[in-house]
Amino acid sequence: MPASQEQSTLRTLSRLYTYARPAMPRIYGATAVSLVASLVSLAIPQVLQVLIDGPLAQGDSAQIWPVALVILALGVLEAILIALRRVLVLTPGTHIEASMRNSLYRHLQELPVEFHDRWPSGQLLSRAVSDLNMIRRWLSFGVVIIVVNVVTIIIGFIILLSLNGVLGLIFAVASIPVLVYSYVFEGRYSNAARRSQDQVGDLATSVEESVHGIRVLKAFGRGPFALSKFERQAERLRGTEIEKAKAIANIWLWLLLIPDVAFAVCLVVGVYLASVGQATVGDLVAFFATATVLLFPVQSMGYFLAMTFDAKTATSRFFDVLDSENTIVDPEVPTSILNPRGRLTFDDVHFRYQDAPQSHDDLLNGIDLVVEPGETMALVGLTGSGKSTLTALTTRLYDVNSGRVMLDGIDIRDLSKVEVRTNIAMAFEDATLFSASVRENLVLGRPDASEEEVAEAIAIAQAQFVYDLPEGLDTRVGEEGLSLSGGQRQRLALARAVTAKPRVLVLDDPLSALDVDTEALVEAALRRVLASTTALIVAHRPSTVALADRVALLQNGRVTAVGTHADLLAHNDHYRYVISSFDEEEVTA
Known part of the structure; x- marks a missing residue:
């Protein structure tokens, strides 16, 4: 299997745009709606500042209710916007996944047999299922939240600095080690994510081979051998998953610890500033309420960074197949045989x-x-x-x-x-x-074959046993026809070739x-x-x-x-x- 050339995360993920283009208006809309919801959540602390430094400080109870109703309205608006974001991104993500899966399957059908000789089926299956599922979740959820979180953090820091320069500066300085570790995290996690998804493909291949070869394994009593091989592969995958989990745990440690430490330092400094008259109670409430709003965007970045790197790996694996050259293609201007003789x-x-x-x-x-x-x-x-x-x-x-x-x-x-x-x-x-009816298998090479032509092919191949099956020609055969004997399968395959009426x-x-x-x-x-x-x-x-x-x-x-x-x-x-x-x-x- 070819290994993808190492590319930047942004460059790799940008290749998804071809498939995501039809859904981009709704993704842009979901991003805008989610961003407005975040701005609404940042506005609530500022209204609280007005409430505390105004009606509450002045003892004007008549002015408390209007401000409280504004806060309630902002909260309801935020909830509605979040629900709207989910509605906007849910359907487009499934359409993108379906389009990519169809494109992958179409390309697999076009690729020469030589490609399939080299690629284990489990690797292709994992790309068509788990990798595309990961890409869908990232496009529907991860990319929107990452953009919104970054913008929210930037606006939030501006608000913090405007509320109190000293306290805002403390938060800004505390973010530097988080940025540094996020850069280190990308390299560690991306390598482990690639190995994990490749190992998932290897594991799927082992399961498929064991299921298809179950008769051989049982006949030779090699079930324990197959199990031992599977356990070794599963153990390697478990080790890689633990490695990923440790990388995520480490970044979560920094993302949780540093903001909390900064929060505690700001609390001490804020109380001091309030005591010397350099900050009002409303300033402190607004500052810490805004900082609390920023905690989720900051702390969730570890999860969304991991999702992004998983999506990068899934995208790379997807294009490993799509980039495989189809060497057996039609000529630009095909010749045609008007009256084929069969020489x-x-x-x-x-x-x-x-x-x-x-x-x-x-x-x-x-x-x-x-x-x-x-x-x-x-x-x-x-x-x-x-x-x-x-x-x-x-x-x-x-x-x-x-x-x-x-x-x-x-x-x-x-x-x-x-x-x-x-x-x-x-x-x-x-x-x-194929897992289809007997008739569908027989007319595979010539779907318009008549019942008489099918019956003639069955007679030539001595496959009359099909009429004794529970539903005759409409009986579905099992996967790869293994519900039939070897001789029965060969006769059906011969009848299929005869039904095509080739030259x-x-x-x-x-x-x-x-x-x-x-x-x-x-x-x-x-x-x-x-x-x-x-x-x-x-x-x-x-x-x-x-x-x-x-x-x-x-x-x-x-x-x-x-x-x-x-x-x-x-x-x-x-x-x-x-x-x-x-x-x-x-x-x-």
């Missing part, structure tokens, strides 16, 4: 995975292969020879490093991804289904989980489909090879031989070796 060509194709050692040869090291329209080509080779990788290049799950993959003579990079994936459909050995059908050993009798029925039905469809089939069984018109032998990153099964069996030693290994696998099975 699939690999022209000097080279490919290596991004994290492969540079000292190693390319996994695919100059593939040259042509599959003619309507032809069925079987692709065979030893384990690790690159068969599945080659098939993944046909739909641009990965892009070639050099060379070309062509459809009807056109480089697929010159076509839109939609057109490529409309004309070429895949069925994988590891059949993945080219790419099958990555889609029958490996089927029993011999079912496989024979599927192969017989597939022959009818493949009679008019170009097909590239990764074969691990002799029976799958028998479906093919020709066979391509993959060896050392190259296609070393192409011919009929009989010709290769008669003249190619390596092909005979590969086929014999198939036989051994079947005997073992």
Whole structure:
């Protein structure tokens, strides 16, 4: 995973403006309303000064009630303004969060498979949930209160200095160590916050892997091992959270202690000034009432600073994903195939995975292969020879490093991804289904497929078991289809590929989980489909090879031989070796 380049807090958070722009009028309004509420709270002590030095000092009871009513009105106004602030910011924050989450999901769908190979799913999940939730809370609440608190503190200090210069100066001097420690706090807390949120992602990954692999863990009795690993990660996260808590506790110590000490010193000095006639009782009441109003803005700064640094970290993590380059994109002016025939060509194709050692040869090291329209080509080779990788290049799950993959003579990079994936459909050995109905899974590649076409695909894949499910085609399958057997999942995945009615059908050993009798029925039905469809089939069984018109032998990153099964069996030693290994696998099975 890429680590974000260190940036200032302001610069990092400013990147949120793109998403927050539609909500800014209401955020500005909430800030203004909240600021007026703070000014109202600062005005109350000044009215108290008038009350004490005026009607109360003069014993004029008739003037007390009007002033008291003014104080009551200011208090009610402050409460109304605070409620209005909450109304203004509550809805926009959720809209911003939804917009950012949609943007993240959209980008994840666009990013190449190579990105997902490198990023743990738990890290992506934590960014889509906890990080965006943190950003929403900061935009809806934190940023407004921080701005209002800063302005309130500045105005409040001006009022304190105007009420009594000596006492105001004491408060101003006392604020200096708070500012210094706040600067130190940013560095300590930001590092811990980043580690904490990364560790949350790692923990989510462990939970997800354990849940998905629960059958394996139980089968091998490795539950205690998984628990031990989880406990170690949780303990590291706990340690980081304690580190954050200590940093917050330290700044809270300063934010609570220094104002209280300044308050006590001012109280002593204020009493002395009043005793020598340099301050009135009303001055002191107004001063200390104003100072009390300022206590919350000052003391809450620790909490809001921590929230701000958490939001900075969350923003940085969010843009870690958004800044990831999508290398598989549509051309500026896509070419189009008007009457696709399905001729699939690999022209000097080279490919290596991004994290492969540079000292190693390319996994695919100059593939040259042509599959003619309507032809069925079987692709065979030893384990690790690159068969599945080659098939993944046909739909641009990965892009070639050099060379070309062509459809009807056109480089697929010159076509839109939609057109490529409309004309070429895949069925994988590891059949993945989604938490949706059987019908929704079957028409994933062609949502407008008719009921007759779906029924035909089900028959070809020998997936008639779907009609016996509790709600037939409307039955929802469990997460990743794990409520079904491996063979059932493979048959549904094959039916999904057939339903798409592509010009080219790419099958990555889609029958490996089927029993011999079912496989024979599927192969017989597939022959009818493949009679008019170009097909590239990764074969691990002799029976799958028998479906093919020709066979391509993959060896050392190259296609070393192409011919009929009989010709290769008669003249190619390596092909005979590969086929014999198939036989051994079947005997073992």
